[in-house]
Amino acid sequence: MSTLFERIGGEPAVEAAVDKLYLRLMANEKVSHFFAGIDMNRQREHLASFLTYAFGGKTGYDGRSMRQAHQRLVEHLGLTDTHFDALIENIVATLRELNVPEDLITEVAQITESVRGEVLNH
Template identity: 30%
Template structure:
């Protein structure tokens, strides 16, 4: 089965989505502090892995488990919801079909338990 990553143009599209998503996340007063300790490179790396992950992209993910990567950040349900909303908007703006956006948002929702700690 073709992944959404391939369907929508692989890394070229992911890189465009990452830039948009990143710009929005860091502009949010309630989200930017989560990323303060992280260096630019790590943030870009985060966004790229995040997007590629939810699009079913390259399987050779070598980062930490989501629970381990986020456990120390005390991410609230509200922050998670905001990040998810920004992602949804970014995907819609990138021209992704609504059915595929719904698939991606389902995957994001399923990761909520590993990311949120409150």
């Protein structure tokens, strides 16, 4: 069976989704403040690399853990479930805009949901 990474369209699809997602997030007043002062090119690279791994496109991920990467956001900027919900909503909207089939969007949402506890340091 092919990986989600392959079924979604591989590297070009992941990169397009990441670019569109960050445009949405930067325009979303619920979450845009989390990206103030962030090198967005570097941020895009990190997310694309993580998603490639999470979707089965590579076997390892050498970035920080979800807990480590988001700890400052939780402790100093108040990252909560409300913000994580907004992330999922924006991911779904982005993938729909890119005409990704609903079954793949559901799979992506489930993968995203599976890291909620780590991201929010629960």
